[in-house]
Amino acid sequence: MNAYNDYLKDNGSRYLDELCEFLRIASISSLAEHAGDVRQAADWVAGRLNTAGIEAVQVLPTGGHPVVYGQWLHAPEAATVLIYGHFDTQPVDPVELWSRPPFEPLIKGDRIYARGASDDKGNMLAPIVAVEAMLETKGRLPVNVKFFFEGQEEIGSPQLNDFVASHRELLACDMILSADGGQWDPAQPVLVVGRRGICAVQIDLKSAVHDVHSGTYGGTFLNPIHALAGLVDSMRSPDGRISVEGFYKDVLDLSAAERDQIARIPYDESAYRDNLGVQQLWGEPGYSTYERAWIRPTLDVNGIWGGFQGEGVKTVIPSEAHAKITCRLVPNQDPAKIVDLLAEHVDKHLPAAATAVVTKLDAAADPFVIPLEHPGNQAASEILKELYGKEPYVTRMGGTIPVSGIFLKYLA
Amino acid sequence: MNAYNDYLKDNGSRYLDELCEFLRIASISSLAEHAGDVRQAADWVAGRLNTAGIEAVQVLPTGGHPVVYGQWLHAPEAATVLIYGHFDTQPVDPVELWSRPPFEPLIKGDRIYARGASDDKGNMLAPIVAVEAMLETKGRLPVNVKFFFEGQEEIGSPQLNDFVASHRELLACDMILSADGGQWDPAQPVLVVGRRGICAVQIDLKSAVHDVHSGTYGGTFLNPIHALAGLVDSMRSPDGRISVEGFYKDVLDLSAAERDQIARIPYDESAYRDNLGVQQLWGEPGYSTYERAWIRPTLDVNGIWGGFQGEGVKTVIPSEAHAKITCRLVPNQDPAKIVDLLAEHVDKHLPAAATAVVTKLDAAADPFVIPLEHPGNQAASEILKELYGKEPYVTRMGGTIPVSGIFLKYLA
Numbered sequence: 001m002n003a004y005n006d007y008l009k010d011n012g013s014r015y016l017d018e019l020c021e022f023l024r025i026a027s028i029s030s031l032a033e034h035a036g037d038v039r040q041a042a043d044w045v046a047g048r049l050n051t052a053g054i055e056a057v058q059v060l061p062t063g064g065h066p067v068v069y070g071q072w073l074h075a076p077e078a079a080t081v082l083i084y085g086h087f088d089t090q091p092v093d094p095v096e097l098w099s100r101p102p103f104e105p106l107i108k109g110d111r112i113y114a115r116g117a118s119d120d121k122g123n124m125l126a127p128i129v130a131v132e133a134m135l136e137t138k139g140r141l142p143v144n145v146k147f148f149f150e151g152q153e154e155i156g157s158p159q160l161n162d163f164v165a166s167h168r169e170l171l172a173c174d175m176i177l178s179a180d181g182g183q184w185d186p187a188q189p190v191l192v193v194g195r196r197g198i199c200a201v202q203i204d205l206k207s208a209v210h211d212v213h214s215g216t217y218g219g220t221f222l223n224p225i226h227a228l229a230g231l232v233d234s235m236r237s238p239d240g241r242i243s244v245e246g247f248y249k250d251v252l253d254l255s256a257a258e259r260d261q262i263a264r265i266p267y268d269e270s271a272y273r274d275n276l277g278v279q280q281l282w283g284e285p286g287y288s289t290y291e292r293a294w295i296r297p298t299l300d301v302n303g304i305w306g307g308f309q310g311e312g313v314k315t316v317i318p319s320e321a322h323a324k325i326t327c328r329l330v331p332n333q334d335p336a337k338i339v340d341l342l343a344e345h346v347d348k349h350l351p352a353a354a355t356a357v358v359t360k361l362d363a364a365a366d367p368f369v370i371p372l373e374h375p376g377n378q379a380a381s382e383i384l385k386e387l388y389g390k391e392p393y394v395t396r397m398g399g400t401i402p403v404s405g406i407f408l409k410y411l412a
Numbered sequence: 413m414n415a416y417n418d419y420l421k422d423n424g425s426r427y428l429d430e431l432c433e434f435l436r437i438a439s440i441s442s443l444a445e446h447a448g449d450v451r452q453a454a455d456w457v458a459g460r461l462n463t464a465g466i467e468a469v470q471v472l473p474t475g476g477h478p479v480v481y482g483q484w485l486h487a488p489e490a491a492t493v494l495i496y497g498h499f500d501t502q503p504v505d506p507v508e509l510w511s512r513p514p515f516e517p518l519i520k521g522d523r524i525y526a527r528g529a530s531d532d533k534g535n536m537l538a539p540i541v542a543v544e545a546m547l548e549t550k551g552r553l554p555v556n557v558k559f560f561f562e563g564q565e566e567i568g569s570p571q572l573n574d575f576v577a578s579h580r581e582l583l584a585c586d587m588i589l590s591a592d593g594g595q596w597d598p599a600q601p602v603l604v605v606g607r608r609g610i611c612a613v614q615i616d617l618k619s620a621v622h623d624v625h626s627g628t629y630g631g632t633f634l635n636p637i638h639a640l641a642g643l644v645d646s647m648r649s650p651d652g653r654i655s656v657e658g659f660y661k662d663v664l665d666l667s668a669a670e671r672d673q674i675a676r677i678p679y680d681e682s683a684y685r686d687n688l689g690v691q692q693l694w695g696e697p698g699y700s701t702y703e704r705a706w707i708r709p710t711l712d713v714n715g716i717w718g719g720f721q722g723e724g725v726k727t728v729i730p731s732e733a734h735a736k737i738t739c740r741l742v743p744n745q746d747p748a749k750i751v752d753l754l755a756e757h758v759d760k761h762l763p764a765a766a767t768a769v770v771t772k773l774d775a776a777a778d779p780f781v782i783p784l785e786h787p788g789n790q791a792a793s794e795i796l797k798e799l800y801g802k803e804p805y806v807t808r809m810g811g812t813i814p815v816s817g818i819f820l821k822y823l824a
Contacts, residue, residue, distance in 0.1 A: 213811060214738055214740065215608065219740065220695050220701050225712075226712075228716075229640075229642075229645045230645045232645075272632070276633055277731075278621075280633075282632075292631040293629065293631055297631075300630050300635050303637075303719035304716055305721045307716060307736070308714050309736075310715075313568075313738060313773045314714055314715070315811075318714075326626060353691070353692045353693070361725045363725040398628050398630060
């Protein structure tokens with residue numbers, strides 16, 4: 001390994017320059033005016049893969065922001081590992097809260113600061129560099145490698161379902177490593193073995209055909225805001241469980257070993273509270289905070305609105321009220337099924353004096369978990385232990401990388 | 413009465429021209445750019461009172477839109493009647509939905525169309541004309557009369573409390589007649605003997621100190637939208653009663669005779685439903701629709717908001733959620749006391765994992781009712797019967813004329 005380590009050391013300042021160059025590309029996927037920057041980032045990644053000795057490098061269209069593919073397939077007896085990452089970033093608003101230009105990287109001690117540095121440009125550059133060093137110093141890799149980088153992770157990967165579905169052969173592999181992740185802290189490695197899925201609906205509730213005066217009509221028909229509040233309140237019990245019938249039916253219970261893995265991770269409740277700025281945490285009885293965040297499903301109203309939101313008083317009874325709801329899902333819940341359960345719940349609990357339409361919104365991702373004993377997890381665990389001198393924490397993440405569920409659907 | 417009637421007939425076309433002139437003044441009280449028009453309307457009213465033979469006519473400042481006062485006090489043995497009305501109008505937005513300019517009166521058959529024609533310019537001109545005809549033909553009035561017209565009814569009469577409080581002597585009277593009212597239909601007279609009062613609060617609910625990602629934190633602390641929905645839902649029972657403790661405590665029960673007056677008014681439920689565009693009415697059990705609208709108190713959320721209201725999905729748990737609530741109040745409820753009860757209710761029902769601030773909003777008006785046997789009601793009833801050949805319906809109105817409660821407070 002000496003040649004490999006030396007190569008990395010010798011090229012360290014070049015890698016840093018490259019990362020800075022990559023970070024300077026304002027590849028904000030949610031803003032149409034930055035589409036050219038996302039494309040530029042794709043071209044930069046393709047160029048970087050070529051430099052690393054990766055073959056068949058291509059920037060491929062998706063109908064939205066492009067993806068970048070590359071491969072090294074000269075280990076016919078060995079497994080094929082697909083390495084995933086994304087080269088798009090979140091927006092920078094409100095930009096006045098940044099102390100410096102978000103896309104001008106700042107190096108301070110051992111850290112580098114810029115939009116996208118840890119999510120995900122730095123992370124996705126690491127496996128490219130690792131492969132380059134191995135090819136340069138050994139001439140070969142121990143496994144076959146495919147790189148697959150996307151430019152639309154931050155907007156929910158709207159085109160990736162179709163893209164992956166129609167490129168199954170190109171992306172076929174035995175294992176996928178996501179370079180979109182994180183550390184627990186600088187000294188503590190972590191192995192993320194699962195993510196929650198998601199589904200989303202909007203409830204549009206109607207009562208009268210137009211807004212009316214609360215003096216004239218107040219008390220004679222159902223105010224849709226009250227009907228909506230009642231519906232929302234009926235979906236969760238005060239103790240923190242979700243009351244939508246059938247919601248927990250498909251949820252796989254965690255094994256004692258899995259819960260034990262989570263219980264081993266240090267947890268500082270007062271730090272967690274302080275971070276949120278709340279006096280008190282709240283959640284499903286019988287589960288720890290980490291379990292609530294990682295392995296239990298949720299139902300949250302992300303937005304609610306109806307009637308008058310201005311200064312002072314307007315004595316209106318609005319004709320409509322609206323709520324947006326997302327559920328975080330855990331293995332083995334099915335987003336489409338949960339959307340159906342939500343619609344049934346609304347049907348069942350809506351008072352006859354109001355009408356409601358439940359619309360499925362675009363966010364939909366399957367939850368997933370990789371068994372701890374999977375050879376990929378075992379290998380990653382050993383490597384992390386070797387590098388950091390300690391066992392990695394085994395965690396899950398509460399959020400969703402949409403492509404995870406897509407990979408599972410088409411490539412498993 | 414012949415001379416009086418002849419005078420009115422002879423001057424009919426002049427009165428119509430005058431009304432059109434009055435209607436052409438765009439006296440929208442809610443828009444600062446129309447303050448000059450409101451002032452012009454006040455001057456127009458003062459001029460018209462002078463023409464009618466009313467004395468001591470003055471346009472008086474209030475700190476906001478002015479009021480107009482005038483008097484005829486030459487019946488020392490008789491009672492003094494104060495006649496109220498307002499010369500301001502509602503705004504005209506959305507103006508594109510008008511088929512013609514809102515302040516350009518259109519006469520079509522027996523009707524005149526313009527913003528403010530029935531609320532309240534036509535109505536307030538009628539008693540001026542009546543007094544003029546009587547003074548012209550008889551030289552005197554049977555009672556003392558004071559006119560008091562305001563220019564801020566449509567914005568809740570914010571300066572009138574102070575104005576009336578500091579002009580008790582000027583406005584002292586035995587009876588008040590409001591020229592702000594309406595007809596049941598062209599052939600059916602109506603006697604409005606009461607109006608509901610109002611109070612208003614805003615609930616600002618907080619949980620985390622900033623918006624957070626529902627993937628990362630969903631399930632671990634209380635989403636303020638859910639806490640707010642629970643609070644709103646706790647304020648009314650599903651059957652239509654208000655569940656705020658003590659809310660009904662001071663409500664005066666209506667006598668059988670009063671309920672009977674209301675029951676006599678023809679009621680067409682399907683027309684009422686169609687007007688609102690609802691499939692089904694809804695309200696407090698044990699009361700008719702008119703009773704629910706006129707003599708029972710209400711609690712309505714007029715506006716609710718929190719989190720994301722845009723297109724699509726944003727997986728946020730907002731740090732705040734808000735609701736605006738008004739209650740319509742009936743005799744003998746006290747707006748300030750009800751605000752306190754609402755704040756106590758929030759205190760009692762808010763989960764410990766959230767915090768809320770309840771702020772009293774500016775709308776506050778006492779409910780009032782004039783006993784049916786009051787000589788004013790008796791006289792009005794007899795006159796309406798004489799004019800229309802039928803008994804007037806005895807109704808109340810669900811809405812609030814703020815000045816009614818102010819008159820009651822300072823002039824009774």
